[in-house]
Amino acid sequence: MITPQPSVTSESPCLGWGILSTGRIAGVFARDLPGSHLGQLVAVGSRSAESAERFAGEHGIDPEHAHGSIEALLSDDAVDAVYVASPHPMHCAGVVAALRAGKHVLCEKPIAMSLAELEAMQTAARENSRTLMEAWMYRCHPQTKRLVELVRDGSIGELRHIQGTFSFAATYDPAGRLWNKALGGGGILDVGGYPLSYARLLAGAAQGRGFADPVTLAGVGVLHPESGVDTQASAVLQFAGGVTAAITCGTLAHQENVVRIYGTKGWVLVPSPYIVRRDAGPTELHLYRGDHATPEIITVSADRGTYAYEADAFAAAVQSGAAEVPECTRADSHGNLGGQLEWCRQLGLNYV
Numbered sequence: 001m002i003t004p005q006p007s008v009t010s011e012s013p014c015l016g017w018g019i020l021s022t023g024r025i026a027g028v029f030a031r032d033l034p035g036s037h038l039g040q041l042v043a044v045g046s047r048s049a050e051s052a053e054r055f056a057g058e059h060g061i062d063p064e065h066a067h068g069s070i071e072a073l074l075s076d077d078a079v080d081a082v083y084v085a086s087p088h089p090m091h092c093a094g095v096v097a098a099l100r101a102g103k104h105v106l107c108e109k110p111i112a113m114s115l116a117e118l119e120a121m122q123t124a125a126r127e128n129s130r131t132l133m134e135a136w137m138y139r140c141h142p143q144t145k146r147l148v149e150l151v152r153d154g155s156i157g158e159l160r161h162i163q164g165t166f167s168f169a170a171t172y173d174p175a176g177r178l179w180n181k182a183l184g185g186g187g188i189l190d191v192g193g194y195p196l197s198y199a200r201l202l203a204g205a206a207q208g209r210g211f212a213d214p215v216t217l218a219g220v221g222v223l224h225p226e227s228g229v230d231t232q233a234s235a236v237l238q239f240a241g242g243v244t245a246a247i248t249c250g251t252l253a254h255q256e257n258v259v260r261i262y263g264t265k266g267w268v269l270v271p272s273p274y275i276v277r278r279d280a281g282p283t284e285l286h287l288y289r290g291d292h293a294t295p296e297i298i299t300v301s302a303d304r305g306t307y308a309y310e311a312d313a314f315a316a317a318v319q320s321g322a323a324e325v326p327e328c329t330r331a332d333s334h335g336n337l338g339g340q341l342e343w344c345r346q347l348g349l350n351y352v
């Protein structure tokens with residue numbers, strides 16, 4: 001443990017974070033972390049000392065805690081928890097090593113490339129009595145919690161259908177993480193898991209549970225002619241209780257990246273469902289009651305950015321000694337990963 005920052009009270013000790021990898025999302029997480037109430041960034045680990053030093057300089061990390069290897073990061077006593085932000089195929093090795101070194105772990109999504117890898121990670125968490133969470137950051141934001149309440153309290157009647165999309169236009173780069181199959185490339189594993197996990201969350205809320213797994217999932221999509229990874233994909237899902245979902249993802253076209261949920265007495269538009277917002281400030285849910293054309297705007301206030309909420313949900317679980325974080329439990333991760341891999345499989349895309 002490290003000395004708490006002024007914002008952290010003596011009753012809530014500060015979790016010392018080490019970030020593994022210095023890529024894009026590692027930088028986003030580091031920029032949001034100062035908004036956290038329960039943690040602070042203390043170290044970084046990279047495959048190269050130069051990258052670690054650069055990242056440390058950019059994010060105010062003491063140069064003594066800029067490490068040029070995972071081993072050095074995991075030997076750093078200031079690090080209580082490791083945020084794993086490497087490409088998906090490197091998650092398993094990094095997570096298992098961190099758990100065995102006695103660190104708690106928040107791992108980027110998708111947490112693994114196979115259910116066997118996920119089982120090895122969850123076994124390591126159990127054997128070392130450490131907390132492990134898959135980083136679905138939107139689950140931790142107050143906006144998502146309010147949406148779940150709307151489903152549970154019957155504001156839209158009985159939930160019937162969920163629509164969700166996450167698709168953006170990227171430029172083809174055969175060596176890049178998004179396109180290279182060996183680096184876990186493809187849209188489903190990059191962004192398709194968002195609408196999928198969102199649908200599972202809300203279908204579960206309709207049943208008074210934390211999540212639900214679909215009874216059926218039927219996927220279609222397009223694979224890149226050279227790299228073989230998916231560039232565009234959709235799936236329809238059926239859940240118990242008469243709830244269906246239609247989800248879409250892609251890497252070649254920007255789409256309207258919103259979620260809509262429909263019930264017997266109204267519907268809700270979620271204009272910013274996934275990243276929500278990176279800074280503190282209000283967000284909006286648009287509730288259409290009955291067949292009204294004009295929505296009731298539900299404003300949800302937030303005093304941190306989405307990734308700071310995620311860090312704090314994780315830190316709260318660590319503080320309470322919980323093995324799991326309620327926002328994404330082990331069984332929930334299993335269902336999210338299983339669903340994404342099944343969706344890929346139906347397109348003829350297999351990674352292992």
Ligand SMILES: NC(=O)c1ccc[n+]([C@@H]2O[C@H](COP(=O)([O-])OP(=O)(O)OC[C@H]3O[C@@H](n4cnc5c(N)ncnc54)[C@H](OP(=O)(O)O)[C@@H]3O)[C@@H](O)[C@H]2O)c1
Pocket residue numbers: 021022023024025026045046047048051052085086087088090108109110135137177183189190
């Ligand atoms: N939650 C979110 O909002 C969000 C957003 C984007 C991505 N993600 C997830 O975060 C993970 C990383 O995504 P990213 O966009 O940050 O990727 P990225 O920009 O390509 O960075 C990945 C980093 O991983 C390290 N790495 C280790 N082995 C590597 C290898 N063989 N090839 C390339 N890099 C390697 C590198 O850091 P070093 O050189 O320092 O070792 C690299 O900078 C993915 O699993 C992705 O799905 C989550």
